[in-house]
Every structure is written in C-alpha cells, then in structure tokens.
Amino acid sequence: MQQSELDFIHTLRQSSRYIEQHRGKTCVIYLPGELILAIEPFKQLTQDIGLLHHLGLKIVLVMGATPQINASLKAHNKPWQLHQQFRITTTDMIPLFQQTIGMVRSQMEAIFSQVNNQQANPLTLISGNWVIAQPKGVVDGIDFQHTGKLRKINHQAISASLEGKQIVLLTPLAYSLTGEVFNLNTLEQACEVANAIQADKLMIFGNPQQMSNLPKQMSVAELNHQLYKTNHPEQARFLTQISQTNAHVKRVHLLNQTEPDALLQELFTRDGYGTLIFSDRYHQxxxxxxxxxxxxIDMITPLEKQGILAKRSRERLELEIQNFIVVERDQHIIGCAALYPISDTTGELACLSVHPDYQGQSLGKELLKAIEQKAIEQALTRLFLLTTHTHHWFIEHGFELKTIAELPEKRQALYNFQRQSKVLIKPLKM
Ligand SMILES: CC(C)(COP(=O)(O)OP(=O)(O)OC[C@H]1O[C@@H](n2cnc3c(N)ncnc32)[C@H](O)[C@@H]1OP(=O)(O)O)[C@@H](O)C(=O)NCCC(=O)NCCS
Known part of the structure; x- marks a missing residue:
C-alpha cells in the first residue's frame, strides 16, 4: 500500500470517534458575507457542510451579507452611517436590503443544489420568519431606525425543521410583530440562536484580524482576559459579542474565514484547527x-492541617478578603487564591487551592491566570510565592525556584525557617 493510502486509513480511524460523538448534535455555523463571496472555497465549504449533515449533525446556518450590502448601497449611491460600529438602516434602504439578501440567499441555494447533486438524498435548505425583531432604538441620541435586535426566536419551529432533516438558513432580515422589516447583526443572531436552541456547537468564521493571535483553547474566563488584553478594536468587539452570548452553548469554535477547510479539521481531529472556547456554566x-x-475556611482548613497551606485566622481572612478571588459552583466555594502587593513591582501569590473534588479540571490554572492578570492590572512585574508541597506544579506554570535572598526584603524578614518553604518567582509579561 502507498503511504498516502495508509495516511488515509489512519486519518479515517482517528476521526471515527468524532463521527460517533457528533452524531445527532446541533451545530450553528456563522458564515460572514466575505466567505460567501469567495465562490470556489465556498463551494468546498458547502460540500463539507453537506458531509456534516450526512454524518448526522443538525445544521443551522446564519449568513452575513455585509460586503454584498455595502456594494449594493454604493451602486445605488446611498451612503450609510455607523454608530458604535453598527449600521444605521434607514427606511429607504430596506428594499435594497431585501433585494441583496434575497440574491445572496438564492446564490447559496444554487450552490447547495449544485455541489450536492451526487447525493442520494439531496440537501434541502429552509428559511423562514423564525426570528422576531425589535428596533435597536435610540442610542446616544442616534436613532438606529430599521437596525434591529433579536426579540424572540421560534426555536420550536427551528428544531422541527432540523428533526425533518433540513438545513436551517437564517439571514440578516427579521420581522417585528407589527410587520416591519429589520436588519440584524448576524454574529449576534448566530450567538443568540445557538443559545436559544441550546446548540452543542457554535462554529464562527472570523476575519484574520478578529482571529489574530488567539490561543487554541480558552475557557470563558480566559476569553474575558483575552478581551482585556487585545489591542485590536475589531477583535475586542468580536470577542465581546461571543462572551456575552455563549451561556448555553458548550463549545464555541472560532475559525479563520480565509481557511474554510478548517471546519472539518476542527471537528474531526484531536487538536482541531481554530480556537475552542469551552464554557462551564456551573462555575464562576x-x-x-x-x-x-x-x-x-471550609476549603482551606484541611490543607492547613496537613501543613500544605500556612494557617490563617478568620479575622485575618476577613481583613484581607479584598486580596482574594474565588471559584464558586452551585453557591459553594470550590477554589480560591490571593494576591498581596508587597512592593511597587512585586506581588505575593498565596493560598491557591482547589477543592479535591474539583482538581484536575484546570481550575488551578484559571485561578493562577486570574491572579497574574490582577497583578498586571496593578502594574506589578513579578510574582512570588512560598510553597511546601506544590513547587513542581508552579514550575510547570512558568515559575522558577529561587533563593530567600531574592525575595523582597520585607518578606525575607518574615520567612518562617521552620516551614522551609520553597521560593518561586515568575516575571510577568505585560
Ligand atoms: C495545586 C492545585 C491548586 C492545582 O489545582 P487543579 O485545579 O487541580 O489544577 P489544574 O487542573 O490546573 O492542574 C492539574 C495538574 O496538576 C497536577 N498537580 C496537582 N498537584 C500537584 C503538585 N503538588 N505537584 C505537581 N503537580 C501537581 C495534577 O496531577 C494535574 O496534572 P495532569 O494535568 O498531568 O493530570 C491543587 O492541586 C491544590 O489545591 N493543591 C493543594 C493546595 C496547594 O498546594 N496550593 C499551592 C500552595 S500556594
């Protein structure tokens, strides 16, 4: 057998468990207008979406049409205004919107018919008035007119279409209960629809700026840190929208729209291709x-008794509570950590702990990241800690073993020679 054939067999074996995992799951895919404009890659993507459908995934597509609408408005000599990056949709623009979005939808239907014509059971795309809109209203004294926001989703109708093995297509147009037509932000719509139908997955194609330097995986907490860190206003807006609306979606996958092949790789390989945001809505x-x-106290007392954490009295904890962050789940504290600023440049990380029932779920890592972020916000450049049992864990997270002499002087004086704690230091990157 040739190497390429062996590779094929290996890949098929590797992906089989994902095929099993995804069967019957609901997946919302956000397709920005730019992606639909790139005809050949879009045809390939359409074929891949067809493959997902045949493998048993229930698919909802949410199409954008920004560049198509821009081109149409330009061609008709209709300038437009933005406020807070949202287009103001005037009444006289609506017929052009209907025409342009109708055209894009028709092109998509044509491509779906063409690329799936070999299938025994051809795909059917279905769209309808499932999204009820309301005016975005007057913001900062500016009337957004026919720019709408989502009011309600007829999720039962969407689910019924999915059960009927149809692919659901949502466009930027939605209607109010008074029969008015509204133009909706489609990324927002994709996130809200995914929430409303409690989709298992939300796949979002973003442009290279929106995707720039994102890590491979982020928890929702890490997404919020990323939001804070980013220097790209466009990326900040993109991530803000996603962070606000993913409460019921277990997995959000961000993919680069210049690489639509990534859709299959993201779903059927272990390492994926884009950025995965996983939410655990049970902890905060x-x-x-x-x-x-x-x-x-309930959580750290056993650790204090074992000598893993230094003893802290209730009074001291109450006085220093503003230094602590906690992880709460179902109204129970299951993790905590504290940051004590020691000098203008250096902070002490203390009392990092995760309840034994919840260890090994990266909560320790999340707490450490949050403390590092807090230290950076306070303009600290160095974090140190003293530990008796856990130095390996901290070394794995970027700390280095140091001597007592490298501690801030104030802290050297308080060093407890009986405990013989190890000193670990990490420089903080801005
Ligand atoms: C250290 C601690 C906070 C990590 O919390 P966590 O939520 O389990 O952390 P993560 O899920 O991010 O990491 C888990 C990994 O760390 C490893 N780990 C846990 N404790 C460790 C230790 N003392 N030394 C080395 N590795 C350790 C686990 O084996 C696991 O490894 P794996 O991913 O290869 O399976 C937690 O084990 C704890 O509360 N320990 C007791 C308190 C303590 O020692 N605090 C530090 C003093 S300030």
Whole structure:
C-alpha cells in the first residue's frame, strides 16, 4: 500500500470517534458575507457542510451579507452611517436590503443544489420568519431606525425543521410583530440562536484580524482576559459579542474565514484547527466578598492541617478578603487564591487551592491566570510565592525556584525557617 493510502486509513480511524460523538448534535455555523463571496472555497465549504449533515449533525446556518450590502448601497449611491460600529438602516434602504439578501440567499441555494447533486438524498435548505425583531432604538441620541435586535426566536419551529432533516438558513432580515422589516447583526443572531436552541456547537468564521493571535483553547474566563488584553478594536468587539452570548452553548469554535477547510479539521481531529472556547456554566470565577470567608475556611482548613497551606485566622481572612478571588459552583466555594502587593513591582501569590473534588479540571490554572492578570492590572512585574508541597506544579506554570535572598526584603524578614518553604518567582509579561 502507498503511504498516502495508509495516511488515509489512519486519518479515517482517528476521526471515527468524532463521527460517533457528533452524531445527532446541533451545530450553528456563522458564515460572514466575505466567505460567501469567495465562490470556489465556498463551494468546498458547502460540500463539507453537506458531509456534516450526512454524518448526522443538525445544521443551522446564519449568513452575513455585509460586503454584498455595502456594494449594493454604493451602486445605488446611498451612503450609510455607523454608530458604535453598527449600521444605521434607514427606511429607504430596506428594499435594497431585501433585494441583496434575497440574491445572496438564492446564490447559496444554487450552490447547495449544485455541489450536492451526487447525493442520494439531496440537501434541502429552509428559511423562514423564525426570528422576531425589535428596533435597536435610540442610542446616544442616534436613532438606529430599521437596525434591529433579536426579540424572540421560534426555536420550536427551528428544531422541527432540523428533526425533518433540513438545513436551517437564517439571514440578516427579521420581522417585528407589527410587520416591519429589520436588519440584524448576524454574529449576534448566530450567538443568540445557538443559545436559544441550546446548540452543542457554535462554529464562527472570523476575519484574520478578529482571529489574530488567539490561543487554541480558552475557557470563558480566559476569553474575558483575552478581551482585556487585545489591542485590536475589531477583535475586542468580536470577542465581546461571543462572551456575552455563549451561556448555553458548550463549545464555541472560532475559525479563520480565509481557511474554510478548517471546519472539518476542527471537528474531526484531536487538536482541531481554530480556537475552542469551552464554557462551564456551573462555575464562576470572581473577586471574593466578606460572605465568602466561611466557604474559604471550609476549603482551606484541611490543607492547613496537613501543613500544605500556612494557617490563617478568620479575622485575618476577613481583613484581607479584598486580596482574594474565588471559584464558586452551585453557591459553594470550590477554589480560591490571593494576591498581596508587597512592593511597587512585586506581588505575593498565596493560598491557591482547589477543592479535591474539583482538581484536575484546570481550575488551578484559571485561578493562577486570574491572579497574574490582577497583578498586571496593578502594574506589578513579578510574582512570588512560598510553597511546601506544590513547587513542581508552579514550575510547570512558568515559575522558577529561587533563593530567600531574592525575595523582597520585607518578606525575607518574615520567612518562617521552620516551614522551609520553597521560593518561586515568575516575571510577568505585560
Ligand atoms: C495545586 C492545585 C491548586 C492545582 O489545582 P487543579 O485545579 O487541580 O489544577 P489544574 O487542573 O490546573 O492542574 C492539574 C495538574 O496538576 C497536577 N498537580 C496537582 N498537584 C500537584 C503538585 N503538588 N505537584 C505537581 N503537580 C501537581 C495534577 O496531577 C494535574 O496534572 P495532569 O494535568 O498531568 O493530570 C491543587 O492541586 C491544590 O489545591 N493543591 C493543594 C493546595 C496547594 O498546594 N496550593 C499551592 C500552595 S500556594
């Protein structure tokens, strides 16, 4: 057998468990207008979407049409205005919107018919008035007119179409209960629809700026850090929209629209291709409040008894609670960590702990990242900690073993020689 044939067999074997995993799952795919404009790659993507459908995934497509609408408005000499990056849709633009979006939808239907004509059961695309809109309204004194926002989704009708083995297509147009036509932001719509139908996956194609330097995986908490860090306003807007609306979607996958082949790779390979955002809506990472003291004590007392954490009195905890962050799940504290600023440049990480029932789920890593972020926000450039049992974990997370002499002087004086804690230091990257 030739190497290419062996590679094929290997890949098929590798992907078989994902085929099994995804069968029957609901997947919302956001297709920006730019992606639909690139005819040949889009035909390939259409074939891939057809493949997903035949493998048993239930597919909802949400199409954008921004460049097509821009071109149409330009051709008809109709300038437009943006406010907070949203287009203001005037009444006289609506017929052009209907015409342009109708045209894009028809092109998509034609491509679906063409590329899937070899299939025994050809795909059917279906669209309808499932999204009820309302005016976005007057913002900062500016009337958005026919720019709408989503009011309600007839998710039962969408689910019924999916059960009927049809691919659901949503366009930027939606209607109010008074029969008015509204232009909706389609990324927002994709996120909200995915939430409303409790989709298993939301696949979002973004442009290279929106995707620039994103890590391969992020928890929702990490997404919020990324949002804070980014210097690209377009990326910040993109991530903000996603972070606001993914409460019920377990997996959000971000893919680069210049590489539509990534859709299959993301779904059927272990490492994927784009950026995966995973949400665990059962836990929340947040600053601690005085009400959390009892929960923190319950969690750290066994560790203090084992000598893993230094003893802290309730009074001290109450006084220092503003230094703590906690992870809460179902109203229980299941993780905590504290940051003590020691000098203008250096902070101490202390009391990092995760309840034994929840260890190994990256909560420790999330807490550490949040503390690092907090330290950076306070313009600190170095983080240190003292630990008796856990230095390997910290070394794996970028800390280095140092000597007592490298601690800030103030902290050297308080070093407890009986505990013989190891000193670890990490420089912080801005
Ligand atoms: C250290 C601790 C916070 C990690 O929390 P967590 O949520 O389990 O962390 P993560 O899920 O991000 O990491 C888990 C990994 O760390 C490893 N790990 C846990 N404790 C470790 C230790 N003491 N030394 C080395 N590795 C350790 C786990 O084996 C696991 O490895 P794996 O991913 O290869 O399976 C948690 O184990 C804990 O609360 N320990 C007791 C308190 C403590 O020692 N705090 C530090 C003093 S400030």
């Amino acid at each position: 990472l947040r600053p601690a409040t005085i009400e959390d003291v009892g929960g923190i």
